[in-house]
Amino acid sequence: MSKNWLYLLLISGFIAGCQSETKTKGAAVQVNDSYQSKGFSIADSGLYYYVTVKNPWQNATNTYYYYKLSKTEKNINGAIQIPVKKVVCRSTTHVGFIGQLNETGSIIGLSNPGLINNPEVRKGIESGLITDIGYDAALNFELLLQLKPDVVFAYSVGPEMAPLQTKLAEFGIPLVMVAEYLEE
Numbered sequence: 001m002s003k004n005w006l007y008l009l010l011i012s013g014f015i016a017g018c019q020s021e022t023k024t025k026g027a028a029v030q031v032n033d034s035y036q037s038k039g040f041s042i043a044d045s046g047l048y049y050y051v052t053v054k055n056p057w058q059n060a061t062n063t064y065y066y067y068k069l070s071k072t073e074k075n076i077n078g079a080i081q082i083p084v085k086k087v088v089c090r091s092t093t094h095v096g097f098i099g100q101l102n103e104t105g106s107i108i109g110l111s112n113p114g115l116i117n118n119p120e121v122r123k124g125i126e127s128g129l130i131t132d133i134g135y136d137a138a139l140n141f142e143l144l145l146q147l148k149p150d151v152v153f154a155y156s157v158g159p160e161m162a163p164l165q166t167k168l169a170e171f172g173i174p175l176v177m178v179a180e181y182l183e184e
Contacts, residue, residue: 039179047071048079056179057156065165065177080174084150088133094153094178095121109133109147139164145171153178 034043043050049069056065070079088109089095095118098104104120113125113132124130131147134140144152152168152175154161165175 038184039182049082051176053177053179056161056177056182057158058182060159063159067174067176080151086147086149088144088147088149088152090133090135090152090154091178092116093155093180097178097180108149109144111135111139141167141171144168144173149173151176155179155181 034041036042038054039056040051040053048071051067051069053065053067055061055063057063068077068079069082070076071082085106086108087098087106089098089107090111092110092112092115095104095107095110095116098107099118099121104118104124107121107124107130109131110116110121110125111133112135113121113130116122116125121130125132131143133144133147152173154164154175155178161175161177168175
């Protein structure tokens, strides 16, 4: 399975819900189904999907991001309600994955929108439905708060994403690490 399809599965977990292939049992949580790759795992416990992103940048060791996705009500025990409806992408590659799901209408904000060539997303940018949120140090937090995204998809090449995750968490906006470039 190519890395693109693996990350399509991860993002689809947030956009449309997860489907799984094998039966397994977790240590702390009863798990009905799970999927695992080098960089992430998805486990289904019935009410929630548990997503773990492992070592999301090159040379990372013992670095994990954990997400709980609620199949029912928003913010129960800190879970992200799925499917998400409003998404901000901090990487242009995420647009491709969301496009494969035919869910580009969920994108409300982007970093580097000038690099996007998806026709539907280009229309959204040109009409003002999709907003440029800035990039790295120039990230526009005020604008991001106004957009009220359900989730921000991001990538990292080092641990510099931790302060952004902390800042967004203060505002109740989950930052989901997507490290497709590390998959084999």
